[in-house]
Amino acid sequence: MLVVKEIHKSFGGVKALRGASLKVERGSIVGLIGPNGSGKTTLFNVISGFCPKDSGQVHFKGERIDHLPSYEIAMRGLSRTFQTSRVPRGMTVLENMLLAYKGQIGEGVFGALFRGGRTSKQEKVNLKKALSILELLGLRNSRDEYAGDLSGGQQRLLSLSRILASSPELILLDEPTAGINLTLVTELLKLIKHFQVEESKTFLIVEHNMRVISEICDMVCVLVSGKDIACGEPEKIQKDERVLKAYLGAVQRDSKEDLE
Amino acid sequence: MGGDWALFLAGAVSLAGIYVIYTLGLNIQFGFTGLANLGYVAFFAIGAYASVILSMPRPGPDVAYIVGYGLPMWAGMIGGSLAAGFFALLIGIPTLKIGEDYFVVVTFAFSEVLRYVLINEKWLTNGTTGFYGLERPFGKFFSGRNYEFFFLFLIVVAVIIAYLVMRKICNSPFGRLMKGVRENEPVCLALGKNIYRVKMKAFIVGAMFAGFAGSLYARYTTLVVPEMFIPYFTFVAWLSLMIGGRGNNKGAILGCFIFVLADQFTLFVQASAAYAVRLASLRAFIMGALLIIVLRWLPAGILKEKKVTYR
Numbered sequence: 001m002l003v004v005k006e007i008h009k010s011f012g013g014v015k016a017l018r019g020a021s022l023k024v025e026r027g028s029i030v031g032l033i034g035p036n037g038s039g040k041t042t043l044f045n046v047i048s049g050f051c052p053k054d055s056g057q058v059h060f061k062g063e064r065i066d067h068l069p070s071y072e073i074a075m076r077g078l079s080r081t082f083q084t085s086r087v088p089r090g091m092t093v094l095e096n097m098l099l100a101y102k103g104q105i106g107e108g109v110f111g112a113l114f115r116g117g118r119t120s121k122q123e124k125v126n127l128k129k130a131l132s133i134l135e136l137l138g139l140r141n142s143r144d145e146y147a148g149d150l151s152g153g154q155q156r157l158l159s160l161s162r163i164l165a166s167s168p169e170l171i172l173l174d175e176p177t178a179g180i181n182l183t184l185v186t187e188l189l190k191l192i193k194h195f196q197v198e199e200s201k202t203f204l205i206v207e208h209n210m211r212v213i214s215e216i217c218d219m220v221c222v223l224v225s226g227k228d229i230a231c232g233e234p235e236k237i238q239k240d241e242r243v244l245k246a247y248l249g250a251v252q253r254d255s256k257e258d259l260e
Numbered sequence: 261m262g263g264d265w266a267l268f269l270a271g272a273v274s275l276a277g278i279y280v281i282y283t284l285g286l287n288i289q290f291g292f293t294g295l296a297n298l299g300y301v302a303f304f305a306i307g308a309y310a311s312v313i314l315s316m317p318r319p320g321p322d323v324a325y326i327v328g329y330g331l332p333m334w335a336g337m338i339g340g341s342l343a344a345g346f347f348a349l350l351i352g353i354p355t356l357k358i359g360e361d362y363f364v365v366v367t368f369a370f371s372e373v374l375r376y377v378l379i380n381e382k383w384l385t386n387g388t389t390g391f392y393g394l395e396r397p398f399g400k401f402f403s404g405r406n407y408e409f410f411f412l413f414l415i416v417v418a419v420i421i422a423y424l425v426m427r428k429i430c431n432s433p434f435g436r437l438m439k440g441v442r443e444n445e446p447v448c449l450a451l452g453k454n455i456y457r458v459k460m461k462a463f464i465v466g467a468m469f470a471g472f473a474g475s476l477y478a479r480y481t482t483l484v485v486p487e488m489f490i491p492y493f494t495f496v497a498w499l500s501l502m503i504g505g506r507g508n509n510k511g512a513i514l515g516c517f518i519f520v521l522a523d524q525f526t527l528f529v530q531a532s533a534a535y536a537v538r539l540a541s542l543r544a545f546i547m548g549a550l551l552i553i554v555l556r557w558l559p560a561g562i563l564k565e566k567k568v569t570y571r
Contacts, residue, residue: 048450074452081450088443091436094570099440100451104433107453109461112432113425119432127570144569159447166451 001026001202002078002170007046007056009039009226016042017226019056022204024170024219029196029203031213031234034223035246040206041083043223044172047204048080049073060170075102079168083175083206085155089148093139096147096158097130098123100165130165137161137191153180157188164195170202177209185209189216214238222246267405270412272524277415278476279500279516281422284509285469286497291506291565292430293462294442295356296364299371300470300497303344305489307471308478309378311340312391326383333397337475344471348464356459371491378486390485397479411480418476419513422469426509429465436568438462439507470497499547503554505561514563522546 004022008015016039024030034040045051047058049070058066065073074080088096104126105111106119134140137157142150147158156176163171176192177185193216195201207213213220214234221231224246230237237243282304289295315336316328331339351370355363378385402410429435440448441455448455478484496519504515523543554562 050446050449069454070449071452071454074450079450079452082446086444086447088440088447090443090565091439092568095436095439095568098433098570099436099448099453102452106433107437109429109434109465112429112434116428123433123570144567146567162447162451 001061002047002204003057003059004043004047005057005059007043007058008054009042009046009051010054015226017046017053017056020223020226020228022221022228023231024202024204026169026202027196027200028218029192029205029216031217031220032204032206032223033208033210033213033220038223039226040223041174042226044080044174044206048078048172050080074166074168077167077169078172079163079166079170080172081156081159081163081174081176083178085152085159087147087150087155087158090146092144092146093134093150093158094127094130094143096162097134097165098126100162101126101129102166126165133161133164136194138187153184156180157184160188160191164201168201170204173203173205175206175208177207177212185212192216210238267408268527270408272520274408274412274415274480276517276520277412277419278473278480279496279520280419280513281476282470282473283497283500283504283512283516284422284426285466285473286501287466287506287509287512288426288430288438288462288469289466290498291501291508291512292435292438292442293459294360295459295463295466296360297367297463297466298364298494299367299369299374299491301489301491301493302367302371302374303348303467303470304474304477304493305371305374305378305486306347306467307340307344307474308484308489309340309385309474310343310471311336311475312394312478312484313384314339316391333395333479337472340475341468341471344474345464345468348467349460352460352463356463357456368491368494371489371494375486375489378489385486388486390483392483392485394478394482394484396482415476415480418472422472423509423513426469430509434458434461499551502551502561505563505565507565508561508563511561511563511565515561518550518562519547522550 002024004020006019006021007017008019009017020039020043032040032043042051046053049065049068049072053066056066057064060076060078065076091099105115105122111119131140131143134143137160139154139157139161142154147155150158156179160176177188180188189212192203196203205217217234219231220234220237222229222237222243229242229246230240232240286297286300289297313327314329314331315333316330318330319326319328351366355366379388396407396411397414398410399407437453437458440453441458445455500515500519501512503518504513505511
């Protein structure tokens with residue numbers, strides 16, 4: 001479904017990505033791991049069109065998308081969340097949700113002024129869908145609260161609900177469990193699994209938490225210094241020598257720095 | 261004497277009404293979409309000039325200007341509004357994509373450049389003399405005093421229509437989208453929204469409101485000269501909006517009336533000629549103080565943005 005080929009990206013002198021490649025099959029959950037600064041988020045930004053690549057290709061559903069603007073990529077069914085949960089703070093939870101739906105007639109000036117009937121019909125349908133998603137993610141009681149007033153964890157859940165409302169086929173999640181307590185993490189994993197199985201969504205997840213990775217991912221890719229060094233099933237990856245070296249090497253260096 | 265008061269009041273409320281239409285346009289640009297247009301007066305000026313030029317009699321041998329289309333007044337007003345929208349499109353193309361700071365600078369520069377164009381392009385604008393003694397809508401049907409009240413009536417009708425149109429736009433999914441762009445652009449992009457187009461639409465609609473207000477203002481003052489369109493007029497809208505409440509159309513209305521009240525109240529004070537000048541300069545002081553007080557205790561304005569709920 002998603003094929004990423006040999007992506008290169010530099011910021012000034014820093015080579016964030018040096019030929020990163022990646023494959024995501026339809027209906028799977030793929031984890032993307034790697035030490036800090038290995039280029040995971042940059043790769044996300046390149047795939048979703050938020051950051052232009054230097055070279056390389058991104059194919060989505062068989063079409064090249066690496067030249068498209070980010071909103072165009074999202075329209076084709078590839079949506080993402082952000083590492084720091086971003087929410088339109090001055091809008092309520094429901095406004096956030098209703099913003100997400102695609103193809104709204106009332107989102108143009110002409111439609112807003114002259115297509116009132118069809119707009120309100122659409123709004124009703126979307127409202128119903130939005131409420132059921134909120135129900136599922138436990139946000140229904142906060143429907144009229146400002147998104148900025150929600151707790152950090154709830155904001156993360158809202159980001160996820162909003163993305164789900166926009167009915168994407170492939171969802172890129174950037175550290176979905178960061179800052180969320182353990183019970184909620186379990187809930188969240190169940191939900192992701194649910195959307196994979198019931199609604200045949202595909203996920204690509206950046207995650208540090210190995211428990212999350214081994215629990216839900218079908219495949220794991222390891223990114224080190226901007227290059228993918230291994231891809232495979234979680235059990236295999238955990239035993240892969242190159243991966244262990246990259247991770248343990250990083251750990252050793254870290255502890256040394258701590259001592260100094 | 262009582263008649264004079266009524267006349268004064270009719271004039272003041274008419275002015276406030278024109279400001280309301282003007283400020284509603286800034287509200288959709290800044291209040292809803294977050295576009296900090298510091299050259300907002302430019303679109304007011306374009307509306308005023310375009311409407312006048314379109315409906316001026318065709319030039320004869322004894323006039324300095326060489327453009328006049330002799331259209332009916334209402335057509336001139338629509339034309340003024342469209343012209344303002346068109347210029348917004350031109351300004352928006354290079355500025356809306358590159359970021360807020362540039363937008364602020366370019367809009368401000370545009371309003372200043374435009375004023376010099378109005379002064380210097382005499383063939384089109386008649387230079388610093390401008391156009392004066394303009395005809396007023398339905399002017400021939402009313403005698404002098406009565407006309408002020410009739411004009412007030414026209415303005416009230418215009419304000420009601422403008423308010424209803426704006427309310428419809430802002431309460432729609434488009435209104436929600438504008439707020440989304442204001443609050444968080446990356447989120448909107450990730451949801452597949454073309455935020456450039458949203459900004460452009462809001463910018464053009466706002467400019468058209470300013471243009472329409474400008475065309476009314478030209479008929480209110482019965483003249484247009486470049487000096488009317490100094491940056492002060494940009495801040496008329498900004499001040500009204502910040503005091504009344506940004507993102508709230510009712511706030512824009514309230515703000516305009518407060519502004520006109522604070523602006524005109526010095527006229528009520530009996531003063532000698534020497535003091536009258538000082539009183540006039542006191543106005544700016546009062547405006548500033550009012551703004552500071554409101555922003556200190558009601559940072560979102562007197563009428564906050566309304567929470568939207570769905571049932």
